[in-house]
Amino acid sequence: MAPKTKDRILATSLRLFNENGYDAVTTAKISEEVGISEGNLWYHFRTKRDLVSAHQLSLFVLIDKRLAIPSSPETVLENYALFNRMVFEEVWNYQYLYRDQAEYGRASPELEDRVHQIYEMTTNMVIRFFRHMIEAGHLDLPEDELAPLADNIWMVIRYWPSFLRETRRVVKLDKAALNAGIRHHFALFETHLTREARGYFDKNAYA
Amino acid sequence: MAPKTKDRILATSLRLFNENGYDAVTTAKISEEVGISEGNLWYHFRTKRDLVSAHQLSLFVLIDKRLAIPSSPETVLENYALFNRMVFEEVWNYQYLYRDQAEYGRASPELEDRVHQIYEMTTNMVIRFFRHMIEAGHLDLPEDELAPLADNIWMVIRYWPSFLRETRRVVKLDKAALNAGIRHHFALFETHLTREARGYFDKNAYA
Numbered sequence: 001m002a003p004k005t006k007d008r009i010l011a012t013s014l015r016l017f018n019e020n021g022y023d024a025v026t027t028a029k030i031s032e033e034v035g036i037s038e039g040n041l042w043y044h045f046r047t048k049r050d051l052v053s054a055h056q057l058s059l060f061v062l063i064d065k066r067l068a069i070p071s072s073p074e075t076v077l078e079n080y081a082l083f084n085r086m087v088f089e090e091v092w093n094y095q096y097l098y099r100d101q102a103e104y105g106r107a108s109p110e111l112e113d114r115v116h117q118i119y120e121m122t123t124n125m126v127i128r129f130f131r132h133m134i135e136a137g138h139l140d141l142p143e144d145e146l147a148p149l150a151d152n153i154w155m156v157i158r159y160w161p162s163f164l165r166e167t168r169r170v171v172k173l174d175k176a177a178l179n180a181g182i183r184h185h186f187a188l189f190e191t192h193l194t195r196e197a198r199g200y201f202d203k204n205a206y207a
Numbered sequence: 208m209a210p211k212t213k214d215r216i217l218a219t220s221l222r223l224f225n226e227n228g229y230d231a232v233t234t235a236k237i238s239e240e241v242g243i244s245e246g247n248l249w250y251h252f253r254t255k256r257d258l259v260s261a262h263q264l265s266l267f268v269l270i271d272k273r274l275a276i277p278s279s280p281e282t283v284l285e286n287y288a289l290f291n292r293m294v295f296e297e298v299w300n301y302q303y304l305y306r307d308q309a310e311y312g313r314a315s316p317e318l319e320d321r322v323h324q325i326y327e328m329t330t331n332m333v334i335r336f337f338r339h340m341i342e343a344g345h346l347d348l349p350e351d352e353l354a355p356l357a358d359n360i361w362m363v364i365r366y367w368p369s370f371l372r373e374t375r376r377v378v379k380l381d382k383a384a385l386n387a388g389i390r391h392h393f394a395l396f397e398t399h400l401t402r403e404a405r406g407y408f409d410k411n412a413y414a
Contacts, residue, residue: 119374148394159366167326187355
């Protein structure tokens, strides 16, 4: 079954906003790329701002999924690899929501609180993963290094699309761009991993 | 001698843009904070966009200064500490120029090329510093780790103000915010430094 028009509008507008910036993409351009009339687009979404709300909802569903990834000392390597891939893809696929906030409008206090909460939960999750790696003997790192490491990890993940755009003019996500981000992120702590753990990530963490 | 009106306008508008965002700051607000009439402001700068150009010029002067910091294996620790402090302050003090580009207008191709060149020169400079640290025996790191490390360092420096704003709601630069950034940046490679080199940076790299 072909995807529904509504889903095609969402996917196409997301891609266009990510690649060209929210302000630069018109509803005429979106309709054209989807292959429908502007009237048909308006039937599904009254304004460009409605598309933002729909994208935010999808993003929050993804975030809830990856925040629910479990961890234990026994399963930490596979769960961390899964978490890491999901979060890189999530940030890349919804990059305009982070990047173009000034263009599509300042967020409500409720949304800001939610975003703030997501940052905190993500940081705590990363720290929990690292504690489990230490407990399982995969990682050798003192406790007071974990908080700055978690912040640095979030910075590399969160700003990877902006960094590639600004320094390398890369605007499309492909395997090479995603894997380079994962590589830069592992550079933050791989010298503290056992050879076995490093081998596991080399084999299983990349696209 | 009191600072000239023009300089006061530049300093005040820079602070207001950084803290509140380019779009949110009116010329009325700038005049009020400087304590002059809007007519007097217009006499010096016809539009808000003219302030952007003036800030860009000052930023480029700073960048040229820190790109000219020399390095040799003998002087690498003091020169790296100096470079590092300068670049953190530069990125923080001109943060709106990076952050609000969509608000004040897309850059010209010439400016984009210049910015791109600055990124490249900065990365090369950081790699050169690390090579000198290795040569002088301060740092133990294989050659193929240098490029991702230099990228990660630039990411922490470049996005530190955005990161603090988004995750901690910090909008003003004070010693604590600056030093926390420097600390996060050292966390990227300090375990590869000799104890002596680490001790040098602990004593000399912070504000």
